Amino acid sequence: MSTRVQLEVFEGPLDLLLHLIKKNEVNITDIPIATITEQYLATVELMQDLSLDVAGEFLVMAATLIHIKSRMLLPASEDLEEDEEGADPRAELVLRLLEYQRFKDAAAQLEQREVLTRDVFVRSGAPSDETALPGFREVSVFELLTALRRVLERLPKDNVHEVTLDKITVREKMTLVLDTVRAQGQVLFESLFSEVKTRMEVVVTFLAMLELVKVRAIRIVQEELSGPIVIQAAVLDQGAEAVAAKAIEEKPHGT
Amino acid sequence: MEREDLKSIVESLLFVADVPVTLHRLTEVLAGADRNDIAAALNELQTDCENNRRGVRLVEVAGGYQLRTAAANADWIKKFLGGRPARMSRATLETLAIIAYRQPITKAEIEAIRGVDVDGVVNTLLERNLIRAVARKDVPGRPFLYGTTAEFLQLFNLKDLTHLPTLKEMEEVTLPEAPGEEIPVERSEE
Numbered sequence: 001m002s003t004r005v006q007l008e009v010f011e012g013p014l015d016l017l018l019h020l021i022k023k024n025e026v027n028i029t030d031i032p033i034a035t036i037t038e039q040y041l042a043t044v045e046l047m048q049d050l051s052l053d054v055a056g057e058f059l060v061m062a063a064t065l066i067h068i069k070s071r072m073l074l075p076a077s078e079d080l081e082e083d084e085e086g087a088d089p090r091a092e093l094v095l096r097l098l099e100y101q102r103f104k105d106a107a108a109q110l111e112q113r114e115v116l117t118r119d120v121f122v123r124s125g126a127p128s129d130e131t132a133l134p135g136f137r138e139v140s141v142f143e144l145l146t147a148l149r150r151v152l153e154r155l156p157k158d159n160v161h162e163v164t165l166d167k168i169t170v171r172e173k174m175t176l177v178l179d180t181v182r183a184q185g186q187v188l189f190e191s192l193f194s195e196v197k198t199r200m201e202v203v204v205t206f207l208a209m210l211e212l213v214k215v216r217a218i219r220i221v222q223e224e225l226s227g228p229i230v231i232q233a234a235v236l237d238q239g240a241e242a243v244a245a246k247a248i249e250e251k252p253h254g255t
Numbered sequence: 256m257e258r259e260d261l262k263s264i265v266e267s268l269l270f271v272a273d274v275p276v277t278l279h280r281l282t283e284v285l286a287g288a289d290r291n292d293i294a295a296a297l298n299e300l301q302t303d304c305e306n307n308r309r310g311v312r313l314v315e316v317a318g319g320y321q322l323r324t325a326a327a328n329a330d331w332i333k334k335f336l337g338g339r340p341a342r343m344s345r346a347t348l349e350t351l352a353i354i355a356y357r358q359p360i361t362k363a364e365i366e367a368i369r370g371v372d373v374d375g376v377v378n379t380l381l382e383r384n385l386i387r388a389v390a391r392k393d394v395p396g397r398p399f400l401y402g403t404t405a406e407f408l409q410l411f412n413l414k415d416l417t418h419l420p421t422l423k424e425m426e427e428v429t430l431p432e433a434p435g436e437e438i439p440v441e442r443s444e445e
Contacts, residue, residue, distance in 0.1 A: 011346045012371030057371050100368060102423055107345070107352040109420040114412045120314075120323040121332050123273065172388060172399070175381050179404070 013061035014100045016043060021097075028101070029094055033072055037065040068093065144189075144220065147229050148206050151193045155202065168201060173208035181218050182233045189220070189229035256288055262296040269300075275319030275409065317408035318415055350376045351385060355407065356422050359389050359400035377401065385410065 020039050021028055041062055047054045071089035114120045181187055192209070196202050209231070212218045219232045256264075268284065269276055278297070282290050297320055301313040311322045324332055343351075350373055353365050365373045380386040380401075389402040403416070413419065 011349070012369060014370040055371060061370070096368075096370070100370065103349055103353050103356070103368060106356060106420065106422055107348040110352055110355075110411050111348060113420075114323075114326045116323075116410045116412065119326045119329045120312075120412065121329075121336075122321060122323055123270070171378075172381070175384070175387060178384075179387050 012055070013040075013058050014097060016040060016058070017061070017093075017097060018101060018104075028097055031090055031094070033065065033069050033090060037062075037069050040065055064093065143222070143229065147189050148202070151190065151196075151202055152199060155197070155199060168204055170204055170207045170211060173201075173204050174211055177205065177208050177231075178212055178217055178233075181231050186230050186232040189231060192231065256285075258292070258296070261285070261288055261292060262299055265293060265296045266300055269313065269320060269322050272321070275317045275321040275405075277319040280319070314412065315414045316412055317405045321409075323412075344376075346371075346373075346376050347379055351380055351403075351407070354380070354386050354401050355403050355416070355419060358402035359392075360402075361392050361398040361400055363398060365401075 017036065017040065018028075020036050020043075021031060024032070024035065024039075026032055026036075044054060044058050044062055047058070068089045116122070177192060180192065193202055193205060196205055209218070209220070213220055216234050219234050220229060221232060222229050264285065265281060268281065278290070278294060281293050281297075282288070285293060297313065303309070304312045308325075310325055310328060312325055314321055314323045316323075346369075349369065350365060353368050354360055357364070357368075362373055362377055365377070377386070381388075383406070384404055385407045386401045387404050388399040390400045391397040392400050407413075408415065
């Protein structure tokens with residue numbers, strides 16, 4: 001994403017088309033396909049001239065437009081049944097444009113609401129992360145590894161023939177874990193793995209947990225030595241929250 | 256507990272809370288107080304804030320109650336807090352809207368509507384905790400289905416998902432010049 005220059009104005013081919021339709025003051029349900037196609041292609045060409053990374057989607061749409069244009073030129077055959085060929089070649093595109101327009105409108109409506117930290121604010125003072133709850137102590141890495149081994153040992157042994165292609169990234173798992181912990185305040189270490197069926201996913205979940213501790217989004221504690229290990233949501237101040245968000249952002253996609 | 260006391264306590268609780276507080280949570284804490292009385296106290300507080308043009312308002316958001324600053328004072332607060340608020344790009348906002356109205360939804364389904372790749376945008380939304388993976392779709396590849404979070408409701412000042420602004424009905428589409436018969440265009444809203 002970072003190396004890709006996006007044309008600020010047009011997010012995608014549908015955006016560009018809606019823009020051209022508006023600019024030409026034509027009806028979305030009756031698009032003058034020759035004019036619009038010509039202008040569309042000219043814009044895409046310009047984007048390429050400017051060395052902007054023209055996404056493949058723009059080219060697919062260009063092909064679609066040319067296809068529609070050529071079909072419009074064909075005389076309507078009398079003997080065509082009421083199948084797709086008999087329909088206005090523009091119909092499908094029009095539906096897509098209308099559907100997309102609806103969500104653009106919906107987005108605009110959302111934006112007009114009283115948006116948090118833009119129009120309205122909430123109290124930001126929160127107790128510091130360091131105020132650990134009384135009676136809890138931080139868990140050592142070794143205890144964590146022991147707990148992890150217990151989880152791994154409990155996995156079914158008979159799945160050696162299964163080829164599991166389920167891919168879940170550490171980053172996705174971080175979000176899931178954080179949500180669970182935040183929703184419940186605190187959860188047992190074991191229960192985070194209750195739904196997990198494969199060794200790979202156990203490992204990914206564990207790595208996600210460690211990452212979250214590193215960015216101080218969660219705390220791993222236990223009440224007494226070798227007692228149950230508890231994951232708590234850390235109370236973050238704004239600075240720490242930003243650091244945590246950034247860390248999740250920078251986490252590479254790989255597992 | 257006197258009625259006025261109750262109102263005062265509820266206000267204090269809302270003041271110290273850093274997330275919206277549910278009525279259920281209030282009844283838990285205020286054991287002994289009647290649920291209806293607490294609800295009435297909340298109502299009164301809400302009206303008090305409005306009528307006395309207070310700097311804070313009591314808002315029902317994300318399934319709970321929260322004290323929020325009056326929207327009219329936004330500029331002063333921004334000046335006071337400093338810093339620039341994170342702006343949401345149009346792509347992000349549109350994608351969020353699609354997810355909000357069509358949840359649970361997969362990336363491929365979002366892409367079908369937007370006509371562009373949404374990987375980056377979806378990741379941004381995940382990182383900002385505005386959406387989350389809620390399940391996996393039972394189709395080849397088992398892609399994630401995404402839905403909005405409580406943070407989403409808080410961001411847009413929504414009580415719950417049923418309070419989303421109504422999505423405009425699809426315009427009646429009639430295509431002129433259609434060779435042959437007019438095609439019936441129906442889009443059913445699930």
